[in-house]
Amino acid sequence: MRAKRCAHVPLPPDIAHMVIDSDMLAVRDGLHYLLSSELMSGLTKDSLSTAEVVLAEVLNNIVEHAYALFPGKIAVSLSFRDDRLQCDISDAGLPMPAAGPPAGILHETLEGTDLPEGGFGWFLIRSLSRDLSYRRQGSTNLLSFSLSANDPPEIA
């Protein structure tokens, strides 16, 4: 009998990490994985809901834009820093426009046939995150931001 020893070294619970393919279903599965990670159990319910929205928008944008012309991988690392959830996301897709991440300004028109059907993504990311930074390093996009970990329940 061999002594049973696990070769797999589990990550410490203060880091959640994943690498996914650049497709929408992988994003859906990846979000489920992150949201149910031990690390994320440290977030209040409202912060968890905010984190899902922001991470979904960021990952979907990478699939749609960075990997618009060719597929690739997306790496996500989450950790706690100063009581906030630090999110570091990298991909090897096309760079963002020179000006950096879009400003994400909502359309003014809220009526009739002019109603916007898009452009909400960056608005949501910028509204719900802090410390947003983007840089291109070689052929890699590095996006970082932080999220609140202890939002109180909202009063309806």
Added chain:
Amino acid sequence: MKLVSERRGEIIVIRVMDDRIDAAGAIQFKDRMREIIEEPSARVVLDMSNIGFLDSSGLGAVVSVMKALGPIRRLELSGLTTTVEKVFRLTRMDSVFLIHKTLPEGLRHAG
């Protein structure tokens, strides 16, 4: 994407059976909704109480269904969960739709 529609007099009530409308399912949602709303009705109510998560693609899909209804019929929404409500409120889309807390009286299933 599973949608169940039911006619109650002049109203079509559509219930989303999935638990999310995200980028992976938004086009399917839009296509299914467009099929359902081809049938004339005075009002269209979308029961979203099963939806725990909606992203900007999902929101865009709901807006496009609203536009497909044309100028007379307005898309009414019901049963927004916390995250869904947050996305509608932040993007100010909560002012565009008629939103019911729960399905309007008389449209609920018995039992």
